[in-house]
Amino acid sequence: SAVISQKPSRDICQRGTSLTIQCQVDSQVTMMFWYRQQPGQSLTLIATANQGSEATYESGFVIDKFPISRPNLTFSTLTVSNMSPEDSSIYLCSVSTGATNYGYTFGSGTRLTVV
Amino acid sequence: GESVGLHLPTLSVQEGDNSIINCAYSNSASDYFIWYKQESGKGPQFIIDIRSNMDKRQGQRVTVLLNKTVKHLSLQIAATQPGDSAVYFCAEIGGGSYIPTFGRGTSLIVHP
Numbered sequence: 001s002a003v004i005s006q007k008p009s010r011d012i013c014q015r016g017t018s019l020t021i022q023c024q025v026d027s028q029v030t031m032m033f034w035y036r037q038q039p040g041q042s043l044t045l046i047a048t049a050n051q052g053s054e055a056t057y058e059s060g061f062v063i064d065k066f067p068i069s070r071p072n073l074t075f076s077t078l079t080v081s082n083m084s085p086e087d088s089s090i091y092l093c094s095v096s097t098g099a100t101n102y103g104y105t106f107g108s109g110t111r112l113t114v115v
Numbered sequence: 116g117e118s119v120g121l122h123l124p125t126l127s128v129q130e131g132d133n134s135i136i137n138c139a140y141s142n143s144a145s146d147y148f149i150w151y152k153q154e155s156g157k158g159p160q161f162i163i164d165i166r167s168n169m170d171k172r173q174g175q176r177v178t179v180l181l182n183k184t185v186k187h188l189s190l191q192i193a194a195t196q197p198g199d200s201a202v203y204f205c206a207e208i209g210g211g212s213y214i215p216t217f218g219r220g221t222s223l224i225v226h227p
Contacts, residue, residue: 040123041220042218043204043217092158092159094158096213104149104215106151106159107158108158109156109158
């Protein structure tokens, strides 16, 4: 399965600032996704990162708040913009290799605390 | 879809016991299901999967049961070990989507 390197692993940020999270995969993958996991809760899909075009956002998430880039088949970034304490969460990158079992793999996550 | 709860349910077991973790899924059109294990500070890891044309699938120490009639999925862990302590999530795929939708999650605590 694909190996994902996600950076930073954690950060503490001031409200009003922005943080960019990087997701690097060791092989080309079909699909890349970004999830949010609020404290003690399940994973919620933010968006699908599309290579060479704008990301596809889920209901409740907008590009101005969570801009996403995917310049190639192995790399994506998620920016959390104009942060508030409510943005404190774990942000996870996930990829699919498109294998029979979809081959979904997750990064180790970025634990964000906004103060 | 299923709403996200405020707190994860917890299952506490003794080492060596069998554990059963349950999940209710929301979409009757889902045709593929996955169980993930998430340890503290890590991302979810694939444990086992099952397609909707099956009602049982076994792995190493784990068994997944699927009851499509009541939209229920369970994960059975045999001879539970302290290393099994983690949060377990079920995920469903299908109904026109190829992206997993995650269930609420259960925190499993194994006491030595």
